[in-house]
Amino acid sequence: MVLSPRDRCFNWLSKIGLPKWGLYLDQYLLFPREVRKSLREVSSDALFVFCDQALGPWVPLVADRAHIVHVHDLLALRSALGEFPENPVSVTGRIYQRYIRRGFRRARHFISISYKTRDDLHRFGCVTASISEVVHNGLAYPYSRIQADRALQILRSAGLPAPARGMLLHVGGGQWYKNLPGIVALYSQYAAQSREPAPLWIIGGTNSSLRVIEALREIPTSGDVQFFENIDNVVLQAIYSISRALLFPSLAEGFGWPLIEAQACGCPVITTDEAPMNEIAGSAARYLPRLLPGDDIVSWAQHGAELLNELLSMTGEERNELVKRGIAWTARFDADAAIDRYLSIYRQVQDRYLTEAASDIGSTGRA
Numbered sequence: 001m002v003l004s005p006r007d008r009c010f011n012w013l014s015k016i017g018l019p020k021w022g023l024y025l026d027q028y029l030l031f032p033r034e035v036r037k038s039l040r041e042v043s044s045d046a047l048f049v050f051c052d053q054a055l056g057p058w059v060p061l062v063a064d065r066a067h068i069v070h071v072h073d074l075l076a077l078r079s080a081l082g083e084f085p086e087n088p089v090s091v092t093g094r095i096y097q098r099y100i101r102r103g104f105r106r107a108r109h110f111i112s113i114s115y116k117t118r119d120d121l122h123r124f125g126c127v128t129a130s131i132s133e134v135v136h137n138g139l140a141y142p143y144s145r146i147q148a149d150r151a152l153q154i155l156r157s158a159g160l161p162a163p164a165r166g167m168l169l170h171v172g173g174g175q176w177y178k179n180l181p182g183i184v185a186l187y188s189q190y191a192a193q194s195r196e197p198a199p200l201w202i203i204g205g206t207n208s209s210l211r212v213i214e215a216l217r218e219i220p221t222s223g224d225v226q227f228f229e230n231i232d233n234v235v236l237q238a239i240y241s242i243s244r245a246l247l248f249p250s251l252a253e254g255f256g257w258p259l260i261e262a263q264a265c266g267c268p269v270i271t272t273d274e275a276p277m278n279e280i281a282g283s284a285a286r287y288l289p290r291l292l293p294g295d296d297i298v299s300w301a302q303h304g305a306e307l308l309n310e311l312l313s314m315t316g317e318e319r320n321e322l323v324k325r326g327i328a329w330t331a332r333f334d335a336d337a338a339i340d341r342y343l344s345i346y347r348q349v350q351d352r353y354l355t356e357a358a359s360d361i362g363s364t365g366r367a
Contacts, residue, residue: 003038005031028057035061044357047350053110053125056103063106066353068131068346071112073254074120075177077101081124085293086251087176101125109349111135111342113255116276130352133345136280137255138335141233143240145266145327151238158235160228167201168308169243169267171236171258174206177251182291182300184215184225186247189298189305191223198244198312199224203231240265245311248277249288249304256280260333263326268311268319270304284326286311 005026013022035058048067050059054076059069079087080097089097109131112118118134121127146154152162168187172178180202191197200223207216207227219225231239240246246262248271259281262269271277273287286307291300314322 001038001042003035006034032058032061039065045350045354047346047353049346050104050107053104053121054100056100056105056107059103060106063108066350067107068109068111068349069104069107071110071117071121071125073113073117073252074124075252075254077124078120078252083124084177084252109345111345113137114276114279116279117254119275131345131349133341135338135341135345136333137257138338139260139264139330139333140257140335141237141261143233143237143261143264143330145264145323146238146241148242151241154235154238158231160235161226163199165196165198166242166244167199167239168245168247169201169203169239169262170205170247171203171261172248172250173204174209177253178205179249179251179291180205180209181211181215182249182297182304183247184212185218185297185301186249186304186308187223187225188215188219189301190308191220193305193309194222197223199226200247201239201243202227203236203239204229236261237265240267243267245270245308247304247308248272249291250277251290253277253280259285260330264330266323266327268322268326270307270311282326282329284322284329 007022007026008030009025010019010022013019013025039062046066048062048065050067050069053069053071053074055069059067075084077097077100078084080089080094105125105127107127108129110118110121110127110129110133112121112132112134113136115134118132121132122129155162170180170183172180174180183202184200187200202225205227207213216225240262243262246258246267246269248256248258248269250256250272253276256271256277259269259271259277263281263284269281269285271281271285271287272290274290278285278287288304288307289300291297
């Protein structure tokens with residue numbers, strides 16, 4: 001059974017220009033009533049699984065039943081608490097994040113996608129957990145290295161250019177923590193130091209923010225930054241396979257999918273030397289310090305360009321060894337293994353709940 005709000009008030013109020021208010025009514029007024037009604041028909045030994053901690057407002061509805069909450073990242077909450085000067089949050093945003101936290105704090109069982117996320121859950125989420133496990137994500141698509149000629153054929157079929165020198169790569173959604181201005185600044189320094197710089201492909205990011213626009217203006221004429229969207233897994237696998245390096249110096253992450261996707265396809269990684277990036281990318285990656293507020297971005301970018309040039313200057317044998325280590329590392333991020341671990345923890349939660357329920361019944365009977 002899947003319980004989720006239905007678009008009732010949303011559909012009605014959208015007609016008069018108030019879709020957001022309709023969404024609020026569906027989620028926070030009608031949905032709790034529907035859940036309470038549904039609970040009467042749900043077996044007492046059912047396990048309620050919350051797929052994200054952002055569903056915290058509804059945790060209290062089943063806090064006294066067997067339940068577990070999947071935790072992906074606490075970046076929004078940490079921003080609301082003032083942890084990230086790079087991402088100021090409005091008053092209403094801060095209130096909303098505290099509302100979410102007040103809900104998921106009622107939970108007692110959690111699965112986090114990284115040790116960093118679990119640390120944040122306990123530190124900033126202020127939870128009291130009976131079970132708090134870490135299960136790393138498994139690769140959602142079977143990424144693996146494909147031959148260059150096949151990869152180039154896939155790019156051409158998708159209507160994409162096929163750079164003769166390969167490309168540098170960034171994959172992300174353009175969120176503040178992806179550090180896109182820093183990536184462009186790093187590329188600018190690299191291009192300034194290179195006779196024939198490889199182009200930078202940015203998949204999923206955006207060039208619309210003021211800071212990104214300003215960074216793009218500093219790129220030498222020899223450099224080339226291209227933005228692409230709506231790239232499917234098959235094409236992305238081909239891009240990873242012929243890219244010379246993935247630039248992923250995030251300010252923060254909950255997990256960091258592109259780190260292991262790239263390594264699985266034989267693409268070396270440069271990322272941030274902080275958790276969870278160093279937790280997920282492992283020893284095969286190359287690391288930069290985090291770009292902190294107030295840092296000289298030019299000096300940071302120069303350091304990154306030096307690290308990139310060192311990586312690109314590897315001999316064929318050195319690069320092959322790095323690629324092999326990266327591919328071997330990603331074998332631990334297996335989707336089936338992750339699912340098996342989820343199910344094991346689910347059973348553990350259910351068994352604990354049933355044992356406690358039986359104990360309560362026994363105590364009542366003796367009384």
